[in-house]
Structure formats: structure tokens, C-alpha cells
Amino acid sequence: MSRNRTSLASVAAAACAGLLTLSACGGGSGFDDGGSSGEGGGDGKITVLIGSSGDAETEAVEKAVADWSQESGTDAEVTVASDLNQQLSQGFASSNPPDVFYMSTDQLGGYVENGSLLAYGDQLSNADDFYPNLRQAFTVDDEFYCAPKDFSTLALWINTEKWEAAGLTDADVPTTWEELADVAATLKQGKQPGLAFSPEYQRVGAFFPQAGGAMTNEQQTEATVDTPENEEALDYVQRLLEDGSAQYSSTLGAGWGGEAFGKELAPMTIEGNWLVGAMQNDFPDVDYTVAELPAGPQGKGTLAFTNCWGIAESSPEQEQAVDLVEKLTSAEDQAAFAQAFGVIPSVESAAAA
Amino acid sequence: MARPRSRRGGQTRDGWVLMLPVVVLLGLFLVAPVLMALWVSVSDWRGNGSPFGGDVGFVGLENYRQILAGGGLAERDFGTSLRNNLFYVVLVVPLQTVLALLLAVLVTRRSLRGRGFFRTAFYFPSVTSSVAITVLWLFLFSTSGVVNKILGWVGLNGPAWFQDPRGVLHLLLGAVGVDRAPAALGEHGFLGITWWDWVAGPSVAMSAFVLMAVFTTSGTFMLLFIAALNNIGDEIEEAGLIDGANAWQRFRHVTLPMLRPTLFTVLTLGLIGTWQVFDQIYTGTQGGPAKTTLTPAYLSFQSAFVNQRWGQGAAIAFVLFAIIVVLTLVQRWALSEDRGSRGERARAAAVRAGATARRQGGGVTGGAA
Numbered sequence: 196m197s198r199n200r201t202s203l204a205s206v207a208a209a210a211c212a213g214l215l216t217l218s219a220c221g222g223g224s225g226f227d228d229g230g231s232s233g234e235g236g237g238d239g240k241i242t243v244l245i246g247s248s249g250d251a252e253t254e255a256v257e258k259a260v261a262d263w264s265q266e267s268g269t270d271a272e273v274t275v276a277s278d279l280n281q282q283l284s285q286g287f288a289s290s291n292p293p294d295v296f297y298m299s300t301d302q303l304g305g306y307v308e309n310g311s312l313l314a315y316g317d318q319l320s321n322a323d324d325f326y327p328n329l330r331q332a333f334t335v336d337d338e339f340y341c342a343p344k345d346f347s348t349l350a351l352w353i354n355t356e357k358w359e360a361a362g363l364t365d366a367d368v369p370t371t372w373e374e375l376a377d378v379a380a381t382l383k384q385g386k387q388p389g390l391a392f393s394p395e396y397q398r399v400g401a402f403f404p405q406a407g408g409a410m411t412n413e414q415q416t417e418a419t420v421d422t423p424e425n426e427e428a429l430d431y432v433q434r435l436l437e438d439g440s441a442q443y444s445s446t447l448g449a450g451w452g453g454e455a456f457g458k459e460l461a462p463m464t465i466e467g468n469w470l471v472g473a474m475q476n477d478f479p480d481v482d483y484t485v486a487e488l489p490a491g492p493q494g495k496g497t498l499a500f501t502n503c504w505g506i507a508e509s510s511p512e513q514e515q516a517v518d519l520v521e522k523l524t525s526a527e528d529q530a531a532f533a534q535a536f537g538v539i540p541s542v543e544s545a546a547a548a
Numbered sequence: 549m550a551r552p553r554s555r556r557g558g559q560t561r562d563g564w565v566l567m568l569p570v571v572v573l574l575g576l577f578l579v580a581p582v583l584m585a586l587w588v589s590v591s592d593w594r595g596n597g598s599p600f601g602g603d604v605g606f607v608g609l610e611n612y613r614q615i616l617a618g619g620g621l622a623e624r625d626f627g628t629s630l631r632n633n634l635f636y637v638v639l640v641v642p643l644q645t646v647l648a649l650l651l652a653v654l655v656t657r658r659s660l661r662g663r664g665f666f667r668t669a670f671y672f673p674s675v676t677s678s679v680a681i682t683v684l685w686l687f688l689f690s691t692s693g694v695v696n697k698i699l700g701w702v703g704l705n706g707p708a709w710f711q712d713p714r715g716v717l718h719l720l721l722g723a724v725g726v727d728r729a730p731a732a733l734g735e736h737g738f739l740g741i742t743w744w745d746w747v748a749g750p751s752v753a754m755s756a757f758v759l760m761a762v763f764t765t766s767g768t769f770m771l772l773f774i775a776a777l778n779n780i781g782d783e784i785e786e787a788g789l790i791d792g793a794n795a796w797q798r799f800r801h802v803t804l805p806m807l808r809p810t811l812f813t814v815l816t817l818g819l820i821g822t823w824q825v826f827d828q829i830y831t832g833t834q835g836g837p838a839k840t841t842l843t844p845a846y847l848s849f850q851s852a853f854v855n856q857r858w859g860q861g862a863a864i865a866f867v868l869f870a871i872i873v874v875l876t877l878v879q880r881w882a883l884s885e886d887r888g889s890r891g892e893r894a895r896a897a898a899v900r901a902g903a904t905a906r907r908q909g910g911g912v913t914g915g916a917a
Contacts, residue, residue: 284853288595305856309594394711394837445711448692511598 225328241271241512241519245294246279248536249472255535256523263522269515287311290509294516298341298505300332306505307335313506314338315517321524324542331415333503341503342524345538347467348497349401351375351489353481357382357462369489372405372431379440382462388442390435391461392452398465401498404430428491442456457481467500471537501541589862611859615867618795619740622851622860626867627739627841633823635750636843640761641818647766648814649807652773653799667774681764682831686710689756692832696812709756713838715748716755726822751840766820769814777803778811816876823872844868 217344243260247253257273273501276282279297288307298306306312316322316330316339329343351534361382369375375449379389392398403409408424411417419425435441442461449455456464457478464470465488474481488497504520522528529540540546584599592607593599615626655666673681688694689709696706707714721727728734729744737743750758780803788798804811826845829835835842835850844864852861 281853284595288599290597290860302854305594305854309596309856311596311856383809443711445708446691448690448708535767 212458213253219512236534239269239512241269241295241441241515242293243271243273243519244276244279244282244296245273247275248469249476250483251472252536254306255532259531260515260519260522265413265517266522267515267518269485269512271519287509291508292507292545294507294510294512295519296505296507297344297502298333299502303333303340305466307340311508312340313508313510313513313516315506315513316340316342316519319521319524320519321521321542324430324526324544325524326541326543328499329501329541332501337493341505342520343501343541344524345532345541346499347469347538348499349398349465349467349488350497351466352456352466352470353484353486354456354459355461355484357459358484361462368484368486370487371489375489376431376435379435379463382439383440386439388439388447388461390441390463390465391444391447391449391455392441392465394445397498397500399429399432401465401488401496402432402491404496404498405488405492405493406431407493424493427470431491456483468539470536484528553772566661585862585865588858590861592644593784593858595856595858599858601658607859611863612867614860615863616739622857624740625842625847626844626864627737627741628745628839629844629847630739630871631741631746631748632750632754632840633825633843636758636761636825637819637822639750639755639758640765640822643758643764644769644818645811645814647762648769651766651770652777653803655770656774656777667770669771671767673764676764678764678827682828685756685760686832703899704900707752710753710833712752713836714839715751715840717747717749719752720749751837753833753837754841757825757832757841760828761822761825765818769818772810772814773807776807780806808883812880815879815883819875819879820872823868823875823887843893 241264243256245253245256247256253273253275260271260273263269274293280302283292283296283298283302287306292311298312300471303312316333319342322330322342324338325343326346328372329346330339333340333343351369358367363378363381367374367378369378375390382389395546400410403425406424406428407426408419408422410420412419432441436443444450444452444455444464447455447459447460449458452464452466453470453473455461456466456470457474461479474483487495490496504523506516506520510516524542526542529538529542529545531544532538533540588599589611590606590608591599591604592610593604598604614620614622616621641852643914651670654660655663655670657663660666689696691706691708691711693709695709699706718727718797729742733744733747734742738746784802784806785798788802793801824845826849829841829843830849833841835846845868848864848868850861851857851864
């Protein structure tokens with residue numbers, strides 16, 4: 196790492212000088228004068244823009260960034276966005292983007308195309324420590340753009356009380372599609388379904404890999420939505436919905452699966468790690484257990500959700516920003532994040548620790 | 549009449565000096581941004597750095613082509629958003645105008661007790677933030693919400709309003725056995741969606757937004773109508789009374805023609821407001837379910853801020869602008885004095901003449917036929 200740093204520093208300094216000249220030129224048009232004097236503009240301060248799931252996440256990120264600030268002697272400020280997409284694109288459009296920010300996989304394409312993102316992934320000393328599929332999610336045209344900050348996967352959440360009330364035991368936790376259909380039917384009571392989840396691809400799609408399907412081929416170059424495997428998965432979900440053992444959370448009057456689960460409108464749901472925080476805050480009295488999603492005809496499968504730490508290509512503090520991200524993705528920091536708001540670390544070494 | 553030239557020149561100069569602040573403000577905050585947006589709509593700017601930077605190129609009408617004839621997702625989305633908004637406009641504008649007029653007539657009646665209270669009550673939704681009302685609406689129209697509870701009392705099973713993407717017209721057609729597209733409608737289309745989809749009608753979710761718009765804006769337009777009604781003198785109403793016109797005739801042939809300018813204002817404001825619907829969509833559904841509440845204004849925002857297609861976003865905004873201007877001109881033409889039915893105008897004129905005559909102390913000579 197230290198050997199890397201010197202060459203990197205000179206490159207960054209050159210880029211920085213180049214950028215300052217550019218922004219000074221751009222200022223002449225009269226519309227983006229704020230660019231060179233704003234928060235992100237070369238005053239040595241790092242701005243971090245995050246979209247937070249709640250106080251726990253905000254505090255954890257603020258603490259980690261403050262620690263780094265103290266160690267490195269560089270000022271850094273964390274801002275919580277109320278609308279991350281909008282604030283981020285406004286920042287870029289006005290030549291005054293935050294230095295470091297959350298970037299989602301579905302936004303990545305647009306920002307890569309318009310040249311906003313610094314492809315710094317391979318500069319990280321822990322670049323090879325990330326899980327390969329997470330790394331893949333933020334790699335465009337063989338360039339590893341940004342470091343996955345953590346990830347979350349879907350699981351089956353079970354309301355303990357209702358589970359026991361229906362005469363089910365730990366041995367009944369479903370491990371196959373058939374078993375899931377059986378327990379859902381058992382747990383169904385009148386209009387109340389056994390299982391509820393949000394009406395969106397991000398939940399229903401979890402059944403695709405279990406049936407051996409996917410939305411794209413492995414190289415992510417071709418859409419493979421209309422395969423027999425996906426059809427099988429959708430048929431299965433449709434069957435559950437038709438006989439009433441499963442229902443969409445919206446039908447139950449809940450905004451998402453977690454709400455339906457917390458309000459005890461359904462004894463089972465398919466949700467991600469983030470539900471831990473929601474249950475703690477909003478529904479502390481509901482006891483639950485979490486199980487792996489049951490396996491389909493082609494084995495186990497789930498969906499993973501991830502964000503990365505984006506760094507602005509035009510950031511004048513790129514070197515510092517990369518340094519900050521390296522700390523934020525270290526096994527130690529990620530373990531703290533996992534503790535604070537229930538995400539799964541994106542580096543393999545954190546799992547070993 | 550001619551004044552000395554120099555003095556007039558001085559006046560002109562003073563005039564400009566006095567107007568300068570407004571001219572500068574408008575130029576800075578209106579004309580310049582509009583011109584910038586116009587440039588963005590014909591450029592390949594992708595939202596990174598200044599749109600006037602050296603690496604931003606001119607692409608002509610490419611962005612417009614993408615949304616109007618691109619054959620891809622951009623065109624289909626734009627077509628869908630136009631379809632959604634068209635039904636919204638077609639439903640909201642007449643409903644809110646009629647309701648506003650009705651409320652205005654009701655609260656200007658002398659015989660109504662507590663008129664002030666009703667005026668305030670009807671106007672209240674208009675001064676409440678649209679975000680707050682949207683949130684309220686989401687609660688009212690949730691699957692287990694108040695609206696469905698009430699529907700339940702009369703034995704109806706309410707839909708999952710804001711989650712239901714089914715088109716209302718499709719539902720009606722389905723009820724009479726037409727549940728798939730006739731070949732003529734299913735195979736051809738416009739702007740990337742088939743004619744069958746064009747006639748889907750507003751989705752159930754969009755219908756909830758229609759009700760909300762009628763609820764919130766009627767109060768504002770009620771105020772305009774109240775002002776106009778107060779300007780119509782009592783003697784005109786009296787004249788109609790003496791001429792033997794009943795309440796409906798007086799309203800239809802005397803009051804309504806005299807409200808024409810206000811009616812034009814209300815319809816125009818309604819038209820512009822409904823074509824630009826954004827806040828409710830942003831707070832409520834973000835275009836879902838199944839894109840049935842996507843509107844051009846929201847799509848423009850989404851294209852630019854979420855998908856980084858700033859050129860397309862700006863192009864959508866300009867097409868929307870063109871639609872609004874054209875429709876306003878059409879409406880102005882349709883409502884213009886010359887096109888009113890002649891008999892109706894003659895009658896109104898006669899009533900007015902009679903009223904004038906009486907006011908001037910003449911005998912009861914004039915009268916409506």
C-alpha cells in the first residue's frame with residue numbers, strides 16, 4: 196500500500212491541478228461559480244453524502260468518519276440526504292459533488308456513462324478481499340469502479356408466537372418449496388395469509404435462482420427473463436397467492452413486507468437484514484426467528500442488495516477519499532456497521548474474524 | 549396630442565429604469581434557465597459539470613427523437629406518461645370546475661347560514677401542503693383504510709387503490725365481456741403503446757389521485773367564482789326574476805354567460821396545473837404501480853435526476869410545454885365570445901338591457917323572450 200501511495204499522490208495532485216484549472220475555466224460561463232468555492236472545492240475537506248436507514252446507521256457512519264478524520268487530520272463531514280438520487284445528481288450538475296457518497300447498483304450505469312465516477316476499486320489495498328459477486332456488481336467494462344460498502348440478503352422471517360400457536364416446531368422450518376407451501380397453508384387463518392411479501396421483483400425474484408433462473412446471463416450481457424426456469428418460479432409464487440397461503444403486503448394494507456410482519460398481519464415474510472432495525476424500533480414486542488430461504492428445484496438461492504462508496508471523478512481530494520473508503524471498508528469498520536445496523540460485511544476477512 | 553419628443557424620451561427612459569429590477573430578475577431566474585434547458589434538450593450533456601463545458605456536444609433533435617420516435621423504452625415511457633396524464637386532465641378539469649362553481653353558488657346564497665365557515669372549510673384543502681394531503685390520501689385509500697371500510701358497509705370490496713394498476717375503462721370493458729384487445733387496437737399504436745393501452749383509462753391508483761386533485765383544487769377555483777359572482781349585480785338577478793325565469797334558467801342563461809371570463813381563467817389554470825402534476829406522484833407512488841401514475845413532469849425529473857438522461861428530461865419538459873400552450877389556445881378559441889351560441893347571447897343581452905333600462909328609471913319594457 197505505501198508503495199502505491201506515492202505514485203498515487205502525484206497522479207492525484209496532477210489531476211487535482213488539472214481539475215482546478217477546468218473549474219476555473221468553467222466558472223467563466225457565469226452559471227457554476229459556486230463550483231470552485233463550495234464545500235467540495237479543494238479546501239481540503241471531505242464531504243460524505245449518505246442515504247441512511249435510520250439513526251443507527253447515521254451514527255455509525257458519523258463515528259467511523261470522525262475516527263478517520265482524527266487519524267488523518269483531514270476534516271470530513273457526513274450529510275444525510277433526504278433524497279440521495281436528487282442531491283447527488285444536483286451536486287454533479289453544479290460541478291460541486293460530494294467527495295464520497297452511497298451509490299446503488301441501479302444508479303451505477305448512468306453515473307459511469309457520464310463520467311462522474313472515479314474508478315478507484317483496484318487502488319484499494321483490500322481490493323481482493325471483497326466477495327467476487329459484489330465486486331462484479333460494481334465492475335463496468337472490466338473497471339472496478341467502487342468498493343461495495345456491505346450487503347444484505349433476503350431471508351424467511353417467522354413470527355415465533357404464531358408459529359408455535361399453529362403447533363409448528365423448529366423441525367418444521369421449511370427447507371424446500373413444498374415445505375414452504377405446507378407451512379404457509381398451515382399458518383393461514385381465514386383472511387390472514389401464512390406468508391406476505393412486497394409486490395415487487397426484489398422479493399418475487401428471490402424464487403428465480405432457486406428454480407435455476409436469473410434476469411440476465413452470467414456475464415450480464417443478455418437478458419434471460421423469459422426462461423422456463425423463471426416461469427416455474429413465477430408459477431410457484433402464483434400458486435401460493437391463488438390459494439391464499441401467501442399475499443402481497445399491499446393487499447393487507449401494509450407498505451412493505453416488514454410492516455405486514457411487524458403488525459402481525461402475516462406470520463411469515465421474505466425480507467432483508469434491514470428488518471432487524473425496523474423490528475427493534477417499531478415492533479419491539481414481536482418475537483421472531485430468521486431462516487434461510489427454502490431451496491427450490493435447483494437448490495438454494497436468494498437476492499443480495501448492495502451499495503458502494505462512490506468517489507467523484509472531479510473530487511479534488513481523491514487520495515484522501517480513497518483512504519477514507521479503505522478505512523470504511525476495513526473488516527474492523529464493517530464489523531462495527533454490522534453490529535450497528537445489521538448489514539453483512541462485504542469483505543471476506545470480516546467473516547473470518 | 550403629441551408631446552415634445554425629449555420629454556417622451558425621458559419618460560421612456562424612466563420607464564425602463566423603473567422596470568429594470570423586474571427585467572433583471574425575470575431574465576436571471578426565468579429566461580436564462582429556460583434558455584439553458586433549451587440548450588440541454590438539444591445537447592448530449594449527461595449531468596456532469598457545466599452544460600456549457602467543452603465536452604458537451606450539440607445533437608440536434610436526437611433527444612426529442614428518442615422520446616417521440618425512438619422505438620425504445622424512452623418513447624414507451626413517454627407515451628405511457630402522456631396517456632396517464634391525459635386521463636387525469638380529462639377527468640380533473642371538468643370535475644373540479646363544476647364542483648368549484650357549485651360550491652361558489654352555494655356559499656354566495658344569502659339564505660345560507662354560516663357562509664364564512666363553509667367558505668373556509670371548502671378552501672382549507674387548497675392552503676394545505678400537497679405533500680400532507682397526499683400522505684393523508686395514502687392512509688385513507690390504503691387497503692384497510694377508511695374508504696374501503698365505508699365501501700365495506702355497503703357490501704363493496706374496495707380495491708387496493710394505490711397498488712392497483714388496472715385501467716378503469718379496461719375494467720368496465722371487462723365487465724361486459726371485452727377483456728382482450730380487438731385486433732385493430734392491439735396491433736397498432738402511438739408513441740410505443742398500443743391503442744388498446746391508450747384506452748385503458750386511468751388506473752385505479754390514478755383515480756385516487758383524480759379524486760384528490762378535485763378535492764384540493766376546487767376550493768381555490770371556488771374563490772375565483774365567488775369573486776365573479778359578487779360582481780354580478782343583484783338587479784340582473786332581479787330582472788331575470790321579474791321576467792319570469794326560474795332559478796335554473798337564471799343560472800343557465802344569465803349568470804353562466806356572465807361568468808365566461810372567469811370560466812376561461814379557471815379552465816386554463818386547471819389545464820396547466822393538471823398537466824404539470826408532480827408533487828403528488830413524487831410523494832405518493834413514484835410513478836407506480838406498473839407506471840400507471842407516471843406523468844410527463846415526473847418522468848422528466850426521473851430521466852434527468854435518476855437516469856442521468858438530462859437531455860431527454862429537458863426535451864420532455866419542452867414537449868409538455870408545447871402541449872399546454874396548444875391546448876390553451878384551443879380552449880381559448882372554443883370559449884371565445886364569437887363562438888358562443890347566438891341565441892344565448894342575445895337572451896343575455898336582452899336581460900342586461902332590461903336591467904339597465906329599469907335602473908335608469910324606465911318602465912319594464914325590455915324582457916327576455
